[in-house]
Structure formats: structure tokens, C-alpha cells
Amino acid sequence: MQKLPIFRDNALLQRALTHSSYINEYPAFGEDNERLEFLGDAILNFLSGEFLYKRYPQKPEGELTPLRSALVDESQLAKFAIAxxxxPLMHLGRGAEINGGRENPNLLSSTFEAVIGAYFLDTGSNIEIVRNYVEPLFQAIADTLVDTAAQINFKSRFQAWALAKVGQNPKYAIIAQSGPDHAREFTAEVRVADQKYGEGKGHRKQDAEKSAAKQALETLGLL
Incomplete structure (x- = not known):
């Protein structure tokens, strides 16, 4: 499991962990983490784009862009911060503390960005060290994000067609399942206005639905 990076300059780390609400109450403490957050955001956008470009050489820009957004959006960065x-390490003002700031996705994601910005400075602006630190975080979730994006893409594309051409949303149903519990296979079909357009299989229900949507698009000549 990834751990907080080791800092040579602990004061830099503490600044990264300091929210503006804390400085408002304790101005003598120093600077808040907003400038480090700005730097960390830029670094994470660059490194996530580079990571996806190298990991998925066959994907076009239109698929890589939403993947990059998902890899470094607020909810995902908050998950990194929680991990x-x-x-518990953040310096928060009383109001932010009372309002659940330590569990707030916005504050968590901002703090993570600030930590990455601070780590970059602490390493002497060595992007290679920072890359080696964040890439395992990206690797742990990349394929899941790709799978989710693919599901959304096939199903949303077929939904768009169904609404435009038929005026109704597709309806998915699991029509069969087979295999033992540890290797269950589901079969799904998708219908629009009671007409079947596709059928697909998968080891998860959502995979079967994705496969059905893909077959529907293929049948319609949209893939």
C-alpha cells in the first residue's frame, strides 16, 4: 500500500497539510496550501496524461481525455488522500473541523494536490521522483477506469441512438446465468420499445449489459 512520501523539509509538508481556515485562525502559523495545490494540480494533470498516453498506445485523444479527467478528478484524488x-493530518480551522472537513472530498483532494506540489519542491523539482511516486496510484485504478468508461460509452451511445430514433430509453434484462458461483456468467439482452437489439455475456451483470449494448451498436452499423 502506498504511503505518504518522505520529506526532507517537514515544514514544506506541514504547509501542504494546512487549509486556509487554519491560517485565518492562526495567522502566525505561516502560509496555507493553496499555492502548493495549484502546483500539484498542474503536475498531476501532466503525469496522468503522460501515464495514459504510454499505457494505452492504441487509444485516440477522444478516449484519453475523459480518462485523464477521471484519473485526477475530485472524487478520485480524495480517494488517494484517504488511502x-x-x-487526520490536515490542519483545519474550527469551522472546517466541525463541518466534517476531514471527510470532505474537496478538502481531501486539494490537500492531496498540495502534498504532490510540495513533494515536487522537496525533491528539488525532480519530476522523475514524483512520477515514480504517483504512477503506482494511477496503475492501481487505471484498468477499472477504462472498463467503466467503456461501459458508459457503449451504453450511452446506444441510449442516445434510442432516444433520437425511437424516443425511448433502452431496457436491459438478465435473461440467463450459468456456471458456479466463483465463475458465474450472465447473459443480458437490451430492448427498445419491446424490440430486441442486442445480447451479450459477461462475468458481471454490468459487463453483460455492456456487451449487449455493443452488439446493438454493431447491428445498427454504429461501430
């Missing part, structure tokens, strides 16, 4: 246990 690193940043919540």
Missing part, C-alpha cells in the same frame, strides 16, 4: 490517511 494515504491525509484526513
Amino acid at each position: 494515504l490517511n491525509l484526513g
Whole structure:
């Protein structure tokens, strides 16, 4: 499991963990983490784009862009922050503390960005060290994001066609399942206005639905 990076300059780390609400109450503490957050955001956008470009050489720009957004959006960065246990380490003002700031996705994601910005400075602006730190985080979720994006893409594309041409949303149903519990296979079909357009199989229900939507698009000549 990934751990918080080791800092040579602990003051830099503490600044990364300091929310503006804390500085408002304790101005003598120093600077808040907003400038580090700005830097970390830029670094994460660059490294996530580079990571996806290298990992998925066959994907066009139109598929890589939403993947990059998902890899570094607020909810995902908050999950990284939780995995690193940043919540209890943050310096928050009383109001932010009372309002659940340590569990707030916005504050968690911002703090994670600030930590990455601070780590970049702490390493002497060595992007290679920062890359080696964040890439395992990206690798742990990349394929899941790709799978989710593919499901959304096939199903949303077929939904768009169904609404435009038929005026109704597709309806998915699991029509069969087979195999033992540890290797269950589901069969799904998709219908629009009671007409069947596709059928697909998968080891998860959502995979079967995705496969059905893909077959429907193929049948319609849209893939």
C-alpha cells in the first residue's frame, strides 16, 4: 500500500497539510496550501496524461481525455488522500473541523494536490521522483477506469441512438446465468420499445449489459 512520501523539509509538508481556515485562525502559523495545490494540480494533470498516453498506445485523444479527467478528478484524488490517511493530518480551522472537513472530498483532494506540489519542491523539482511516486496510484485504478468508461460509452451511445430514433430509453434484462458461483456468467439482452437489439455475456451483470449494448451498436452499423 502506498504511503505518504518522505520529506526532507517537514515544514514544506506541514504547509501542504494546512487549509486556509487554519491560517485565518492562526495567522502566525505561516502560509496555507493553496499555492502548493495549484502546483500539484498542474503536475498531476501532466503525469496522468503522460501515464495514459504510454499505457494505452492504441487509444485516440477522444478516449484519453475523459480518462485523464477521471484519473485526477475530485472524487478520485480524495480517494488517494484517504488511502494515504491525509484526513487526520490536515490542519483545519474550527469551522472546517466541525463541518466534517476531514471527510470532505474537496478538502481531501486539494490537500492531496498540495502534498504532490510540495513533494515536487522537496525533491528539488525532480519530476522523475514524483512520477515514480504517483504512477503506482494511477496503475492501481487505471484498468477499472477504462472498463467503466467503456461501459458508459457503449451504453450511452446506444441510449442516445434510442432516444433520437425511437424516443425511448433502452431496457436491459438478465435473461440467463450459468456456471458456479466463483465463475458465474450472465447473459443480458437490451430492448427498445419491446424490440430486441442486442445480447451479450459477461462475468458481471454490468459487463453483460455492456456487451449487449455493443452488439446493438454493431447491428445498427454504429461501430
